[in-house]
Amino acid sequence: MSASKNRHALRDRTGDPWNGRTLEWSVSSPAPLYNFAELPTVSTRDQFWAYKEAHLAEGHVHPKELHYQPIHMPKNTPAGFIIAMFAGIFGFAIVWHMWIPGVVGFIGMVATMIARTFSTDTDYYVSEETVRKTELAHIKEMISNA
Amino acid sequence: MHSEAIAVHEHHHETDSVDVFGFWLYIMTDCILFGCLFATFLVLNFPGSPGPELKTYLKLSDVLLETFFLLASNFTFCLAILNLYQTKLFRVQLWLAISFLLGGSFIFMEVTEFAHLANEGFRWDVSGKASSFFTLVGTHGLHVSCGLVWILLMIMQLPLLKDVYVARRRMTYLGLFWNFLDIVWIFVFTIVYLMGAM
């Protein structure tokens, strides 16, 4: 009862509530849309733990100032979902020899795929500013809760 | 988040070579698919297996003509790629159109051949041997037909693609696909038609 009443006050803001050993605990919760600001180099199974031990001497878990750069991300699109829906109609229809819905499903799939190829505006870059702001906010949370 | 994105027109092409390698890997898996169909065909076509023989209905001169159509379309596609790298857009579309016509003739001949075979009694539901023939050659034909649709789309889209790197990458995909189809056809005509005619 008290856990649910006080859930806002008791909420973990670091993304690492159990002092995790592996890399998934090194990002905020929820994770930023680009996941990792810099691709981590993995040389051991418990990479995050190795990182924590290396920085224990500094007194707290505090990632050094990373060199942030723009991150290449794809734009959202409904195309995949629409193709999947048509594929579902197509698959179901041809199993039961329902030719007309089958043809409709097939044409829908192919038409959506072709329409998708006409779009070249499919990606964007998350700016260095945004990456820096997100990462520093996460670091602040980690430090203030360490 | 979107409003803070960097100017969208600044397209870097650092992933282009990885993207093409990804398509190359798809082509490799398609080879394995055809390999399985070949294995099935070979197993079901052991000498003495039951069912009507392809030999009785086969006209090798037609197959030779089909082969040259596909080989020629492969060559004209390479010419289209050459012109693309020299940025002569109209020439690219011209050679693509010629590739389409040659590939289309291949498909036309193959479809009429299938219709003729089915009429004569060599149908896909008559024996394992015939099934494997139609599955193998039919799958190849389907691939070529999809390639033809893709070529048409490419002809339409090339003037619309502002970025030359995007055009090159897409033409590379299609080039890999089209070349690969001719390579599979080499094995199809050797194993299916030439062996079948002996």
Next chain:
Amino acid sequence: MHHHQASHPDYGTGKKKLGIYIFGLICCSILTLIAFGIVMVNQFSRWEVFTVIYSAACIQFLVQVICFLRLNTQTEQGKINVMSILFTGVILLSIIVGSLWIMSNVNYNLM
């Protein structure tokens, strides 16, 4: 880390030259004609025909891959492409030879 946009992406293909494409076309045509010819004249024994058409097919495959696909080991990506095609060849060999071997054994044992 800003990327220089002037550099061409490495697709692992060699330089595209008209001469090589024409050479490829002529080789492939000749090999195709040899293969069809040897079957259509009907003068040779089964094994002779087998050898010729299979070698013609393999050589034509190599010609197409080298001249039209322009596969080479000059660039890093080219080497990766060659390795993946060799791996695919290994898989194909296993599937086809394996199927034939097993099915002919099954055929023998069950006939």
